[in-house]
Amino acid sequence: MNCSEITNQYYRVNRLPHIWCAGCGHGTLTNTVVRAIDKLKLNKDEVVIVSGIGCSSRAPGYLDFNTLHTTHGRALAFATGIKLANPKLHVIVIMGDGDSSAIGGNHLIHAARRNIDITTIVFNNNIYGMTGGQFSPTTPYGDLATTAAYGNIDKPFDLCSLAQGAGATYVGRATAYHALLMQKLIEKGIQNKGFSFIEGLSLCPTYYGRKNKKGNPFKMHSFFKEYCIDKKLVDKDPEKGINKILIGEFYNNPQPEYIESYQVIIDMLQG
Amino acid sequence: MNDKGYALVQGNEACVEGALAAGMRFFAGYPITPSTEIAEISSQKLPKLGGKFIQMEDELASMAAIIGASLAGIKSMTATSGPGFSLMQENIGYAAITEVPCVIVNVQRGGPSTGLPTSPAQGDVMQAKWGTHGDHPAIALTPNSVQETFEYTVKAFNLAEKYRTPVILLMDEIVGHMREKMAFKNISEIEIINRKKPACKPEDYVAYKPDKDMIPPMASFGEGYRYHVTGLTHDETGFPTNSNEVSEKLIKRIVDKVEKNIDDFSYFEEYKLEDAEIVIIAYGGVSRSAKSAVDELRKQNIKAGLFRPITIWPLLEKQINKVSLHAKEIYVAEMNLGQYSLEVERAACKNCRVKKINKVNGELITPEEIIEAIGGNYEL
Known part of the structure; x- marks a missing residue:
């Protein structure tokens, strides 16, 4: 499908234009979600997109599925209830970095631990954008933010390692520049019967970029192009990974899924 | 149960029996004294009926999960006590503004904070009304016996479904932990109310457009009515609005749909x-x-x-x-x-x-x- 066909098929056109700033990476990442759904030919009535609070979490409002914009950090807990209540639904969660790993960090690790069949996509722009540029759990050490006026002394999370360590069975990372890779990872994440975690590095030229002199959106995209390298290449030659950001598929290890395990108990009890 | 249909039952157990009779098929909770038996018994009974129980990571998540399950069309409940009730307030407000039916049981214990975990109190009366921020509707029922706990748990579900709002069953440790004779009514005799569903085609569905009774019909996720739900102040379509007029209309409606119908549930x-x-x-x-x-x-x-x-x-x-x-x-x-x-x-x-x-x-x-x-x- 071309762009306008995708838009007409999957977007709530009457809700556009979106609220994101010029140059923001979230629009591109949202489109990777939509294109992955299109590629897998999922029935729109059976797709639920759940989000928390923040810039990223406005995405579902523009998409023509069952959409739920929840409270800050709690998207995965809402999604868990939806999936348990109707396992036929494809439940996709879109969160931001602060949303998923600060206020929602506990829900993230526990959803991952259960290996419940939910695809989680984090739009990571290293900042709280909606509230005007405060540091988040993924703001790099030393960087500036409105609440880190003298440099951030919090160490950042590696979200993919966090999710994998907590029990996610499919993990990968791409960027707003590497949109085709992002789409592929989301497709595989949706197909994984279990908890999938895909981090999409986004960019916030308005707050993070401006505060840290990262240049215009073109420069910020170019940074991803120059500094990201696929894990497959680094596996072959570890030296290539020095001072680079790893992208690609990190982990793909299917395990028994939570609701299927529960269904075994129900079937046993109901004889 | 004896052959006359009576049994010696604990209050918390009666709550689960009432919930199951009302049609609860999803429970999410977190262990806390003195409500834990409600989670334990739900975990044992629900899968036998094809329902599901989940022990969440905290009470914030428990409240979120029951809202999610209810949006997918399943009658849902959680149970807690003071400290957990405080954590649930955030998403109780979410259920109120998004008009998602659900039941929250609070078996009160001494507070504030960790307080007196095993002792009775009634210190959450105001919290049951004003615990979550902003103006919102509140229905709270407070039984005083095991038999009533059964009956009013059923009523709590019925009111939640009828008025599309969270309903609080405000118990206390005395009622939750006492054991009394309870009559198990024939389930077919109990009045069960289910949420009003849209009669229109999906393309004509306006998710938050109320009928004359002030209550909008509710479609479940997955039924073909693709709509948007948000905790932001929204218009009748369900999408966010900054209109002062529309905001006031929404808040007044969700409060009025409960308060103007008080005669329907003045127990x-x-x-x-x-x-x-x-x-x-x-x-x-x-x-x-x-x-x-x-x-x-x-x-x-x-x-x-x-x-x-x-x-x-x-x-x-x-x-x-x-x-x-x-x-x-x-x-x-x-x-x-x-x-x-x-x-x-x-x-x-x-x-x-x-x-x-x-x-x-x-x-x-x-x-x-x-x-x-x-x-x-x-x-x-």
Whole structure:
């Protein structure tokens, strides 16, 4: 499908234009979600997109599925209830970095631990954008933010390692520049019967970029192009990974899924 | 259960039985005394009926999960006590503004904070009304026996479904942990109300457009009605709005749909009120002491009576006002420092004096203490 066909098929056109700033990476990442759904030919009535609070979490409002914009950090807990209540639904969660790993960090690790069949996509722009540029759990050490006026002394999370360590069975990372890779990872994440975690590095030229002199959106995209390298290449030659950001598929290890395990108990009890 | 249909049942157990009879097929919770039996028994019984139980990572998540399950069309409940009830407030507000039916059980214990985990209290009365921020509707029911816990859990589900709103079953440790004879009613005789579904085609569905009864029909996720749900103030389509006019209309509607229908669910008990000059108002566990006190005071020729609200929110203003017109004095007995008594005073409109009998030491207010406060003699 071309762009306008995708838009007409999957977007709530009457809700556009979106609220994101010029140059923001979230629009591109949202489109990777939509294109992955299109590629897998999922029935729109059976797709639920759940989000928390923040810039990223406005995405579902523009998409023509069952959409739920929840409270800050709690998207995965809402999604868990939806999936348990109707396992036929494809439940996709879109969160931001602060949303998923600060206020929602506990829900993230526990959803991952259960290996419940939910695809989680984090739009990571290293900042709280909606509230005007405060540091988040993924703001790099030393960087500036409105609440880190003298440099951030919090160490950042590696979200993919966090999710994998907590029990996610499919993990990968791409960027707003590497949109085709992002789409592929989301497709595989949706197909994984279990908890999938895909981090999409986004960019916030308005707050993070401006505060840290990262240049215009073109420069910020170019940074991803120059500094990201696929894990497959680094596996072959570890030296290539020095001072680079790893992208690609990190982990793909299917395990028994939570609701299927529960269904075994129900079937046993109901004889 | 014996062959006459009776069994010795705990209050918390009766709550689960009521919930299952009402159609609960999803429970999410987090262990907390003195409500834990509700989670335990739900975990045992739900999968046998094809339902599901999940122990979440905390009470924030429990509340979120039941809202999610309800949006997917399954009747859902959680249960907790004070500390967990505090954590649930965020998403209780979400359920209120998004109009998602669900039931929250709070088996009250001593507070604030960790307080007295194994002792009874009634300190969450105001929190049940005003716990979450912003103006919102509140329905809270407070049973005083095991049998009533069963019946009012069913009613809590029915009201949640009918009015599309979170409903709180405000129990206390006494009612939750006591064991009494309970009649297991034939489930087919119990009135069950289910949420109103849209009659229109999906393309004509306007998710938050209310009918004349102020309640919008509710489609479940997955039924073909693809709509948007948000905790932001929204218009009838369900999408966010910054319009002052639309915002005010929404908040007034979600409050009015409950408060203007209070006659539909004004549950209360009147005991020896006909000629009562001294009226005790008490609810939950304390109302049992109050009833004994009334009987004893009557023996002493003191014309005492009891008004027992079961619907504790919204306030039964009409009924309390009527009581105040005939009483010389009202005594509000509660295991807190007077949360409900101020509301009673307001409803009494200075028609009579309103006095307080309070206790916050983790013990039930006894009949003797009530009698003494009223000025009777007690030699029990």
